[in-house]
Amino acid sequence: MRNKVYPTFDDAVADVPDGASVMLSGFAGPGTARNLIAALLRQGASRLTLIANTPGRWGDGRIDGGALIEQGRVAMVRAAFTASPHPSAASPFTELYEAGEIEAELMPQGTLAERIRAAGAGIPAFYTPAGAGTETALGKETRVFGGREHVMETALPADYALIRARRADRFGNLQYHRSQRNFGPVMARAATVTIVEVDEPVVEEGAIDPDHVHTPGLFVDRIVVVPPDGIREEPPNR
Amino acid sequence: MRNKVYPTFDDAVADVPDGASVMLSGFAGPGTARNLIAALLRQGASRLTLIANTPGRWGDGRIDGGALIEQGRVAMVRAAFTASPHPSAASPFTELYEAGEIEAELMPQGTLAERIRAAGAGIPAFYTPAGAGTETALGKETRVFGGREHVMETALPADYALIRARRADRFGNLQYHRSQRNFGPVMARAATVTIVEVDEPVVEEGAIDPDHVHTPGLFVDRIVVVPPDGIREEPPNR
Amino acid sequence: MTEQRPLDRQTMANRAAMEFQDGWVVNLGIGIPTLCSNFVHPDRRVIYQSENGLVNYGPLAAEGEEDPNLVNAGGQYVVEMAGMAVQDHADSFALIRGGYVDVTALGAYEAAANGDFANWKVAGARGGGIGGAMDLAVGAKNVFLLMEHTTKEGKPRLVERCALPVTARGVVTLVVTNLGLFRVAPEGFVLEEIAPGYAPSDVQAATDARLVVSPSLREFRRAG
Amino acid sequence: MTEQRPLDRQTMANRAAMEFQDGWVVNLGIGIPTLCSNFVHPDRRVIYQSENGLVNYGPLAAEGEEDPNLVNAGGQYVVEMAGMAVQDHADSFALIRGGYVDVTALGAYEAAANGDFANWKVAGARGGGIGGAMDLAVGAKNVFLLMEHTTKEGKPRLVERCALPVTARGVVTLVVTNLGLFRVAPEGFVLEEIAPGYAPSDVQAATDARLVVSPSLREFRRAG
Numbered sequence: 001m002r003n004k005v006y007p008t009f010d011d012a013v014a015d016v017p018d019g020a021s022v023m024l025s026g027f028a029g030p031g032t033a034r035n036l037i038a039a040l041l042r043q044g045a046s047r048l049t050l051i052a053n054t055p056g057r058w059g060d061g062r063i064d065g066g067a068l069i070e071q072g073r074v075a076m077v078r079a080a081f082t083a084s085p086h087p088s089a090a091s092p093f094t095e096l097y098e099a100g101e102i103e104a105e106l107m108p109q110g111t112l113a114e115r116i117r118a119a120g121a122g123i124p125a126f127y128t129p130a131g132a133g134t135e136t137a138l139g140k141e142t143r144v145f146g147g148r149e150h151v152m153e154t155a156l157p158a159d160y161a162l163i164r165a166r167r168a169d170r171f172g173n174l175q176y177h178r179s180q181r182n183f184g185p186v187m188a189r190a191a192t193v194t195i196v197e198v199d200e201p202v203v204e205e206g207a208i209d210p211d212h213v214h215t216p217g218l219f220v221d222r223i224v225v226v227p228p229d230g231i232r233e234e235p236p237n238r
Numbered sequence: 239m240r241n242k243v244y245p246t247f248d249d250a251v252a253d254v255p256d257g258a259s260v261m262l263s264g265f266a267g268p269g270t271a272r273n274l275i276a277a278l279l280r281q282g283a284s285r286l287t288l289i290a291n292t293p294g295r296w297g298d299g300r301i302d303g304g305a306l307i308e309q310g311r312v313a314m315v316r317a318a319f320t321a322s323p324h325p326s327a328a329s330p331f332t333e334l335y336e337a338g339e340i341e342a343e344l345m346p347q348g349t350l351a352e353r354i355r356a357a358g359a360g361i362p363a364f365y366t367p368a369g370a371g372t373e374t375a376l377g378k379e380t381r382v383f384g385g386r387e388h389v390m391e392t393a394l395p396a397d398y399a400l401i402r403a404r405r406a407d408r409f410g411n412l413q414y415h416r417s418q419r420n421f422g423p424v425m426a427r428a429a430t431v432t433i434v435e436v437d438e439p440v441v442e443e444g445a446i447d448p449d450h451v452h453t454p455g456l457f458v459d460r461i462v463v464v465p466p467d468g469i470r471e472e473p474p475n476r
Numbered sequence: 477m478t479e480q481r482p483l484d485r486q487t488m489a490n491r492a493a494m495e496f497q498d499g500w501v502v503n504l505g506i507g508i509p510t511l512c513s514n515f516v517h518p519d520r521r522v523i524y525q526s527e528n529g530l531v532n533y534g535p536l537a538a539e540g541e542e543d544p545n546l547v548n549a550g551g552q553y554v555v556e557m558a559g560m561a562v563q564d565h566a567d568s569f570a571l572i573r574g575g576y577v578d579v580t581a582l583g584a585y586e587a588a589a590n591g592d593f594a595n596w597k598v599a600g601a602r603g604g605g606i607g608g609a610m611d612l613a614v615g616a617k618n619v620f621l622l623m624e625h626t627t628k629e630g631k632p633r634l635v636e637r638c639a640l641p642v643t644a645r646g647v648v649t650l651v652v653t654n655l656g657l658f659r660v661a662p663e664g665f666v667l668e669e670i671a672p673g674y675a676p677s678d679v680q681a682a683t684d685a686r687l688v689v690s691p692s693l694r695e696f697r698r699a700g
Numbered sequence: 701m702t703e704q705r706p707l708d709r710q711t712m713a714n715r716a717a718m719e720f721q722d723g724w725v726v727n728l729g730i731g732i733p734t735l736c737s738n739f740v741h742p743d744r745r746v747i748y749q750s751e752n753g754l755v756n757y758g759p760l761a762a763e764g765e766e767d768p769n770l771v772n773a774g775g776q777y778v779v780e781m782a783g784m785a786v787q788d789h790a791d792s793f794a795l796i797r798g799g800y801v802d803v804t805a806l807g808a809y810e811a812a813a814n815g816d817f818a819n820w821k822v823a824g825a826r827g828g829g830i831g832g833a834m835d836l837a838v839g840a841k842n843v844f845l846l847m848e849h850t851t852k853e854g855k856p857r858l859v860e861r862c863a864l865p866v867t868a869r870g871v872v873t874l875v876v877t878n879l880g881l882f883r884v885a886p887e888g889f890v891l892e893e894i895a896p897g898y899a900p901s902d903v904q905a906a907t908d909a910r911l912v913v914s915p916s917l918r919e920f921r922r923a924g
Contacts, residue, residue, distance in 0.1 A: 001723045001744075002722075002723060027565070028547050028551030030544065030546070030547055080606050080607050080608070081604075081606065082602075082603030082605070083601070084605065085605055086550075094603070097603050098601060098602050098603070100602070108606050108609075108610035108611050109565075109569065109608040109610075109611060110527075110569030110608060110611030110615075111610075113566040113569050118364075119798075120798045121352075121793075121794030121797055121798050122366065122367065122796070122799065123365060123794075124383035124384060125365050125381075125388075126361050127362050127363045129360065129362075129573065129614040130613075131610050132644075133645040134643065134645075135597070136610070145362035145392075146362060150362055169783060171783040173783060173785050175449065177449065177545045178546040179530065179546050179547050181563070181565075182529055184564065185564040186566045189794065189800075204782070206783060210416065210780060210784040211413065211415065211416065213785035213786070214449075216755040216756070216787065217755075217756070217785065218747060218755060218756070233544040235542040235553055239498055239499045239520075239521040265751075265789070266752070266771050266773075266775030267771060268752075268768065268769040268771055319829040319830065320827030321828050322829065323730065323774075323775070323831055324774075335826060336826050342827060345830065346835050347793065347832045347834075347835060348793030348835030349834075351789040352790055354790070360572070360574045360614075366797065366835075367797065367838040367839070368834040369834050370838070371866065371868070372866050372867065373865040374830065407559060408559075409532065409559040411561050416754075416780075417753065417769055417786070419753055419786055419789075420789045421788070421789045422788065424788060427570065427571070443558040443559030444558030444559060448560040448561050449562055452788075454532070454563065454571075455531075455532070456523060457576070471769055473766040473768050
């Protein structure tokens with residue numbers, strides 16, 4: 001079987017074409033594949049569609065989806081935010097979006113997570129009460145179940161997923177640490193090609209208890225270990 | 239907070255009323271809450287609806303859903319089998335069902351699992367390709383997505399779930415051992431009252447690594463430890 | 477005449493937290509709501525849940541003691557609690573929509589007398605920030621709003637009907653502002669408790685919906 | 701003239717297993733299909749997946765070495781493989797419907813020239829046993845059927861159109877019987893390989909659908 005462990009982040013993202021849809025795991029930091037995103041930035045692919053919780057940010061020296069947007073590589077964002085999660089903090093993305101310079105699809109966070117899950121689960125559509133009766137449901141089919149209005153939402157797949165985990169074995173079985181998990185497991189299932197950066201060295205198969213695998217290896221295509229000089233997740237003030 | 243650890247199986251199932259819908263985890267043995275089912279048998283509730291992978295069996299001395307059926311306690315079974323999973327082996331349920339003496343809803347196993355998941359996930363309905371174009375889709379809404387026919391399936395909740403796990407902490411966080419997991423996690427979420435029998439003594443909170451909890455404790459209502467003289471899962475020939 | 481003393485943010489949060497019952501699963505939104513976890517019930521256990529997958533997490537982490545991979549839904553570093561569990565994002569929202577959250581306490585721009593509220597989009601904007609609010613609003617058994625009674629410019633935030641795009645319809649059960657505590661009933665906002673020094677007419681004057689004054693109106697309750 | 705030697709069940713399973721490519725995810729149904737895992741490719745890694753949540757599981761457990769909580773989808777005790785993972789039932793079928801299974805090998809009562817097949821309900825029955833077959837049939841990239849060519853009474857199981865209620869429509873890609881190996885193509889069953897001693901006319905005589913004989917027809921391939 002093909003070796004899934006790649007020597008560098010650049011090798012792992014080398015084939016991402018212009019126009020690709022790319023899922024980025026991560027929630028408020030943890031789970032963000034910052035090293036793979038940095039490599040994608042160097043690689044140069046453009047007209048990307050990003051699927052992520054937020055469009056990210058920039059200007060604070062941290063690499064996330066915002067770095068791709070800042071460099072003009074992104075045509076479309078599908079997310080639970082176009083403005084900053086913290087209403088008092090401005091997001092540079094907001095200005096671009098409000099000025100009509102970039103496209104976005106805004107949806108409830110649970111709808112985002114469930115649409116991604118559906119894509120990896122062979123479920124083309126489902127009904128959710130979230131967003132019913134609101135502006136986000138405009139143009140969408142609605143239907144009443146149990147006396148309550150629901151919105152029909154469709155599966156959201158992607159060409160690539162860039163995710164971060166704590167540890168992988170050579171088969172690609174993954175474990176996440178705490179809040180690092182967030183979108184990783186569902187994105188790994190929903191993307192055609194799943195690329196993961198891991199904090200710890202790759203272990204042999206059998207080193208991870210089968211009961212404690214969070215993402216089975218058959219969903220994982222490429223693994224890169226974050227080297228000692230790679231980007232690590234750190235609290236803002238460290 | 240109320241103590242979730244119950245002294246006996248009989249205490250844990252005492253309030254199951256006639257006509258209740260009861261989910262039974264278990265697949266080919268592992269995960270079957272045999273001690274709770276035995277207690278429900280003693281308790282006497284009737285006209286039950288069972289939701290399980292199979293209607294179980296009887297006559298071989300092992301307790302599963304079949305024991306309730308044999309005693310006439312069951313009005314309806316929702317399952318992926320009405321005949322034996324092994325076509326060469328007769329199932330006593332098959333005779334009852336073929337004779338029209340009990341009702342059943344037969345569905346694909348993945349549809350069963352996903353309907354249960356949906357019930358615990360606030361998803362009233364979803365579309366699946368499984369069963370499209372077959373007799374099991376008769377009378378169901380169908381819809382084409384991506385050129386392929388899909389069946390609309392609805393959430394399947396229950397009043398009670400009786401499940402088996404390896405270990406629980408006092409909050410109800412559960413770990414399953416290997417194939418014991420099967421329907422446990424989705425049934426625990428889909429049932430109003432989730433009752434679990436565990437193979438090992440209850441541990442204090444904090445004894446289970448948060449990354450390795452399979453079912454968070456807030457889905458679990460009652461816990462009973464299988465005593466040394468309780469029914470243990472065993473291979474058939476031991 | 478008593479001096480008018482609107483509640484500060486922590487006191488508002490404390491008052492809302494006093495409503496959390498033993499064993500309740502609680503989700504706290506960004507802003508005033510996150511302050512609720514600073515209120516510790518002596519005899520109740522409250523289980524905090526966050527959209528990003530934590531169940532039963534603990535208080536904010538002290539500086540220098542952060543686990544870089546352990547944050548709540550507001551992105552704040554928290555500490556691990558004995559009995560904590562981690563889920564992925566889809567399972568976390570399954571829990572939320574599945575009806576296991578007893579209360580979500582959220583911030584809002586507007587609360588309406590019919591139980592609608594608006595907290596994701598400001599006037600004139602093309603987009604906004606939905607986050608988990610729409611799922612929480614329809615999934616939680618109770619929706620509490622914690623908000624300043626008026627904008628900085630003095631414009632009422634409690635209104636007859638929302639002018640801003642709503643987050644969810646007919647779901648709000650309780651509103652705590654710096655001026656009062658309001659149950660949302662079929663007849664509209666019912667003023668149950670009031671800030672020190674205020675008369676119901678003062679609160680009504682700062683409100684764009686007709687208030688019903690509870691026959692058992694009292695000053696804001698405080699813990700202890 | 702060579703003696704007619706229909707294939708035994710293990711040889712049928714071996715022949716099907718020879719189609720499994722390196723790195724393929726394989727799901728085996730009850731009956732002849734489970735025998736496929738006895739065939740070990742010297743230079744390919746095949747990943748077995750079972751409906752009840754095991755990914756990358758190992759061979760059948762020897763008697764006395766069973767883990768009572770480790771079974772495959774047929775309820776047989778298996779051993780743990782290095783690199784195994786366990787999922788719950790919903791995630792397991794998400795994997796199956798999600799398109800991650802390269803092939804499912806199933807038993808069947810009937811296989812039809814249009815790619816339909818029937819394996820869950822016998823004639824005249826009220827119910828049957830669906831199990832994971834309907835999900836596997838629509839989710840797997842390839843559906844192989846392993847079946848006796850005729851019933852014990854000699855009635856053909858390869859038919860123009862199914863008489864029994866179908867499990868799925870238009871999904872079968874390969875059929876291996878004790879008499880032949882058939883690709884299911886737009887033109888119907890294409891006989892590619894044949895059991896020793898049989899002529900295509902013998903196989904056609906035992907079949908209720910028109911067979912297309914491959915120009916490269918050959919005797920059943922065997923490993924080694």
